Amino acid sequence: MNSYDVIVIGAGHNGLVCAAYLLKAGYSVALLEKRSIPGGAATTEELMPKEAPGFYFNRCAIDHEFIHLGPVVEELELKKYGLDYLFCDPAVFCPHPDGKYFLSHRSLDKTCAEIARFNPRDAEKYREFIDFWQRLTKAITPVFNAPPQAIADILGNYDLASLQSLFSILGGPHDILDLIRTMLSSPKNILDEYFDSEFIKAPLARLASEFGAPPSQKTISVGGMMMSMRHNPGMARPRGGTGALTEALVRLVKAKGGTILTDQSVDRILIDNGRAVGVRVQGNREYRANLGVISNIDARRVFLQLIEAGDLNREGLELQTRLERRTVNNNETILRIDCALSEVPRFEAYQHRDDYLMGSVLIADSVRQVEIAHQEPEVGKIPDQDPSLYAVVPTVRDPSMAPEGRHTLWIEYFAPYQIAGATDGLAGTGWTDERKNAVADRVIDKLADYAPNLKSSIMARNVESPAELGQRLGAYKGNYYHLDMTLNQMVFFRPLPEIANYTTPVEGLYLTGAGTHPGGSISGIPGRNCARTFLHIQRPLLHRLEEFGKALLPRS
Numbered sequence: 001m002n003s004y005d006v007i008v009i010g011a012g013h014n015g016l017v018c019a020a021y022l023l024k025a026g027y028s029v030a031l032l033e034k035r036s037i038p039g040g041a042a043t044t045e046e047l048m049p050k051e052a053p054g055f056y057f058n059r060c061a062i063d064h065e066f067i068h069l070g071p072v073v074e075e076l077e078l079k080k081y082g083l084d085y086l087f088c089d090p091a092v093f094c095p096h097p098d099g100k101y102f103l104s105h106r107s108l109d110k111t112c113a114e115i116a117r118f119n120p121r122d123a124e125k126y127r128e129f130i131d132f133w134q135r136l137t138k139a140i141t142p143v144f145n146a147p148p149q150a151i152a153d154i155l156g157n158y159d160l161a162s163l164q165s166l167f168s169i170l171g172g173p174h175d176i177l178d179l180i181r182t183m184l185s186s187p188k189n190i191l192d193e194y195f196d197s198e199f200i201k202a203p204l205a206r207l208a209s210e211f212g213a214p215p216s217q218k219t220i221s222v223g224g225m226m227m228s229m230r231h232n233p234g235m236a237r238p239r240g241g242t243g244a245l246t247e248a249l250v251r252l253v254k255a256k257g258g259t260i261l262t263d264q265s266v267d268r269i270l271i272d273n274g275r276a277v278g279v280r281v282q283g284n285r286e287y288r289a290n291l292g293v294i295s296n297i298d299a300r301r302v303f304l305q306l307i308e309a310g311d312l313n314r315e316g317l318e319l320q321t322r323l324e325r326r327t328v329n330n331n332e333t334i335l336r337i338d339c340a341l342s343e344v345p346r347f348e349a350y351q352h353r354d355d356y357l358m359g360s361v362l363i364a365d366s367v368r369q370v371e372i373a374h375q376e377p378e379v380g381k382i383p384d385q386d387p388s389l390y391a392v393v394p395t396v397r398d399p400s401m402a403p404e405g406r407h408t409l410w411i412e413y414f415a416p417y418q419i420a421g422a423t424d425g426l427a428g429t430g431w432t433d434e435r436k437n438a439v440a441d442r443v444i445d446k447l448a449d450y451a452p453n454l455k456s457s458i459m460a461r462n463v464e465s466p467a468e469l470g471q472r473l474g475a476y477k478g479n480y481y482h483l484d485m486t487l488n489q490m491v492f493f494r495p496l497p498e499i500a501n502y503t504t505p506v507e508g509l510y511l512t513g514a515g516t517h518p519g520g521s522i523s524g525i526p527g528r529n530c531a532r533t534f535l536h537i538q539r540p541l542l543h544r545l546e547e548f549g550k551a552l553l554p555r556s
C-alpha cells in the first residue's frame with residue numbers, strides 16, 4: 001500500500017493550497033483527484049478542440065476577488081511558480097433597457113462620475129455605499145484568515161488598519177445595533193435605502209446574489225461586498241485563465257515533493273479504531289495516511305458517502321444525521337455556456353467600446369428580474385422567461401486565450417439542479433440535452449437583444465447543464481459552494497458548529513474546501529486555515545512559536 005503522512009481527497013485549489021502548506025512544513029502529501037486533471041472548479045480547458053482548437057475556456061470560476069483578501073499568493077510565492085494576475089478595469093458593465101448603463105472602474109471617483117451622468121444623487125450614495133462595505137470588509141478580513149472558533153488566532157490577525165476599520169464600523173451603542181440591523185437585512189433592503197435608480201440597483205442586486213440567494217433574502221446584505229471588492233482589492237484573472245492558478249499550485253506542490261494522482265475517485269475513508277488511516281479509491285486500491293486524511297470535498301459527502309456507519313462512534317453517527325437533515329441546499333446551481341467567437345459582442349445602443357468587456361457584463365434589467373432569477377430555481381423552475389445572466393469575454397483582457405483576433409464568451413446562468421416534477425434527463429434531474437440547449441438559446445437571445453452581432457459571431461458553443469456540472473465537480477446537487485452561503489451556514493456555523501474548525505469526530509480526519517469557513521469562491525483561505533489547524537494539532541508548541549514570530553514581523 002502507498003503510504004504518506006497526509007492524503008488529501010480532491011485536488012481543487014483549496015486541496016492544493018492546503019497540501020502546499022503541509023509540504024512546506026516538511027510532511028509528505030498525496031492528493032487524489034477523481035478527474036483526469038486537477039483544479040476542480042478552477043480549471044481552464046481547451047473545451048472544444050475539434051470545433052474550436054486553440055480556444056481556452058474557464059470551465060467554472062473566472063473573476064478572482066477573495067484570494068486578494070488573504071496571504072496565500074504571497075506566502076506561497078505563487079508568482080515564482082508562474083501566476084500573474086491581470087486586474088480588470090473597468091470591472092463591471094451593465095446595460096439598462098432604458099439606454100442608461102452602469103460602468104464601474106477600479107477607481108471610485110471615475111465610477112461616481114459615470115453614475116452622476118445619469119443620477120448625481122445616486123453617485124454620491126454609491127460613494128457612501130462602497131465606503132461602508134470596504135470598511136466592513138477590512139474589519140472582518142482577519143476573521144476569514146483564521147479558524148472561526150480560534151479566538152486567539154483571529155485577534156492575532158488584527159493590525160492597525162483593520163482595527164481602525166472595525167472601530168469605525170462599530171461606533172457607539174446605537175451604531176452597533178444599527179450594524180446588526182444592516183447585517184440582518186436583505187441586499188434589496190439596503191439597495192432601496194441607498195439608491196433611487198434601477199440601472200444601479202439591478203447590477204448591485206445581481207452581484208449580491210452571487211452568494212446564491214435572491215436579493216430579497218434577509219441576512220445576506222453582506223453581498224454588498226461583491227461590488228466593493230471590485231474597487232479594492234480589485235477583480236483579477238490569472239493570465240491564461242483560472243487554470244493558471246491551479247497550474248502554479250501544481251508546480252509548487254511538485255517542486256516540494258508532493259504527489260498528485262488523477263483519475264482516483266475516493267469511495268471510502270479507511271477508519272481503524274476511530275482514527276482515519278487512509279482511503280480506498282474506485283478499483284479497490286488503497287492509500288495509507290500516517291497522520292491525517294484531509295477532505296477537499298464537503299462534510300455531507302464525506303460522512304454520508306465515504307464513511308461506513310459501523311466505523312463511527314455515537315458522536316459521528318449523530319453528526320451523520322445532522323449533516324443529512326440540518327445542512328440546507330436551496331436547489332440553485334448554474335447552467336454554463338461557453339462560445340468561441342469570431343468577434344466581440346458589440347453593445348451598439350450604448351456607444352460600444354471594447355473596454356466595456358474588460359470585466360464582467362451583467363444582464364440585470366431590474367431587481368425584480370434578478371429576484372425571479374434566484375427564486376424560481378428554488379422551486380425547481382427554470383427562470384428563462386426573461387433571463388438575467390453574468391457574461392465575460394475573457395479574451396479582451398487576455399488575448400492569449402484564443403487564436404489571434406478571436407474571442408471566447410463565458411456565461412453563467414442560475415438554474416435549478418432538480419427541475420420540479422421531472423424524472424427524465426441526467427440522474428432524473430430533468431436536464432436532457434434538448435432542454436439545456438433550449439434554455440441556452442433563450443439566454444443567448446437575451447444577450448443578443450443587447451449585442452445584436454452576437455449570434456452571427458458564434459463559431460462553436462458548449463452548454464453544460466446543472467446536472468452535468470454537478471457530476472463533473474462531484475458536488476452535491478451541483479452546489480459549487482459545496483454548501484449554501486447563507487448566514488446560518490457561515491463562519492462558526494460552517495458546515496455545522498461542532499466541525500467548524502476543520503476537525504471532525506474521527507481522529508485524523510480534517511475538512512477543507514468551499515464547504516468550510518470562510519466558504520466558496522477562489523480564495524485558498526479554507527486550504528490555508530485547515531493546514532494551520534493540522535500543524536497546530538501535530539506540533540502545538542512549535543507552530544505557536546512560528547506564528548508568534550510571524551506576528552512580530554512588520555506587515556506590508
Ligand SMILES: Cc1cc2nc3c(=O)[nH]c(=O)nc-3n(C[C@H](O)[C@H](O)[C@H](O)COP(=O)(O)OP(=O)(O)OC[C@H]3O[C@@H](n4cnc5c(N)ncnc54)[C@H](O)[C@@H]3O)c2cc1C
Pocket residue numbers: 009010011012013014015032033034035038039040041042059060061062063064065066264265266267296297334336412469472473474475480481512513514515519520521522523
Ligand atoms: C460555474 C461556476 C462559476 C464560478 N465563478 C466563480 C468566480 O468567478 N469567482 C470565484 O471566486 N468563484 C467562482 N466559483 C466558485 C469557485 O469556483 C468554487 O467555490 C471553488 O473553486 C471551490 O474550490 P474548492 O477547492 O473548495 O473545491 P472544488 O473546486 O470543488 O474541488 C473539489 C475537488 O474534489 C474532487 N473530487 C470530488 N469528489 C471526489 C472523490 N470522491 N474523490 C477524489 N476527488 C474528488 C473534484 O473533482 C474537485 O477537483 C464558480 C463556480 C462555478 C461552478
